[in-house]
Amino acid sequence: MTEYVLSEEFKSNVQQEMESNPFAVLSRLIYQELYQEVIEGHLLPEHKIIESKIAKELNVSRSPVKVALSDMVDEGIFFRGVGKTVHVKPISYEECLWIYEARMTLEPKAAYQAAKRIKPAELQQLMELISKFEEIDNTMDQREYTRTDKQFHEIIIKASRNPYLVSMYKSIECPLACYRNQLNQLAYEECFQQHDMGSGSEHHKAIFNMLKNHLPLLAEDEMRNDIQRMYGTMSRLRK
Numbered sequence: 001m002t003e004y005v006l007s008e009e010f011k012s013n014v015q016q017e018m019e020s021n022p023f024a025v026l027s028r029l030i031y032q033e034l035y036q037e038v039i040e041g042h043l044l045p046e047h048k049i050i051e052s053k054i055a056k057e058l059n060v061s062r063s064p065v066k067v068a069l070s071d072m073v074d075e076g077i078f079f080r081g082v083g084k085t086v087h088v089k090p091i092s093y094e095e096c097l098w099i100y101e102a103r104m105t106l107e108p109k110a111a112y113q114a115a116k117r118i119k120p121a122e123l124q125q126l127m128e129l130i131s132k133f134e135e136i137d138n139t140m141d142q143r144e145y146t147r148t149d150k151q152f153h154e155i156i157i158k159a160s161r162n163p164y165l166v167s168m169y170k171s172i173e174c175p176l177a178c179y180r181n182q183l184n185q186l187a188y189e190e191c192f193q194q195h196d197m198g199s200g201s202e203h204h205k206a207i208f209n210m211l212k213n214h215l216p217l218l219a220e221d222e223m224r225n226d227i228q229r230m231y232g233t234m235s236r237l238r239k
Helices: 008-020 026-039 051-058 062-074 093-117 120-139 142-159 163-171 173-184 188-194 197-212 216-237
Strands: 047-050 078-080 085-088
Touching (some): 008 026, 008 051, 047 051, 051 062, 062 078, 062 085, 093 142, 093 163, 093 173, 093 197, 093 216, 120 142, 120 197, 142 173
Antiparallel strands (some): 047 085
16 A cells, blocks of 8 residues: 655645635535546555645645545545545446446447537547557557547547436446556556457547447447447456
8 A cells, every 4th residue: 555645736726726716615626636536547546545644735624635535435436444544445346347337328329319419529539539549559558548538438428418418427437437547457468458458449430430420320339339348358357
C-alpha cells in the first residue's frame, strides 16, 4: 500500500473553485476532485487515503474532507480500511458481470439512436479517436487505450440525444472506470493479445462506419460485438 498524495492540479482545482464560488460547499468540491482522480486512474485500490493528510495539503479543516470521504464510502466508491485509512473499493468479478450486463443492455441501443442523430462534429471527434487507436495497436499503451476507449463510448452515448440513456450511462461511469483501471494493473500486454485488444482500431472503426453511414441496426450490432470483448478480459479479475 502506498500513501495517496494530492497532485498540484487537484489542489489548484479546489482552490480555484473556492475563489470563483465562495458559497460552494467545500466537501462537494473535494468529493468531485477525488471522484475525478478515481475516474482517471490516478487513485487506485493500492493507495491509502488519509483524511488528515488531505486536509493538511489543502490547508482546510478535516471536517469537509471527512464528509467527502464518508459520502464516497456510502456510495460504494471507497471502503474503510485498518485504522483511519480509506481505499478505493476494488471491483469484484461479480460486479464486472453486472457492468457487462448493463453495457450490453444500454450501449447497443445508444449506438442505434446515435446512427440516426449523430452530428458531423461528433463524427470528426470519433475519427480522430480512431487514429489514436491505430497508434495504440502498435504501442499497446494500456492507459492511452483506456482514455481513448472511454472518450469514444461517451461520444456515442451523447450522440444518442437521449437524456435518459446519458443518465443511465453516467450511473456506471465510476465502476466501469475502476474496472478499466484495475485491468491496467494486471498483465495487460497478455490481455491485449488474448482478447483482441491489439486491433482496437478495427473494432472501433467498424462502429464508426455504421454511424457515419447512418445504419442503426448495424451500428447496434457492431457495438454489441465490441462490448462482447469485455467478457474475456473480465476473467482477469476473477479470484
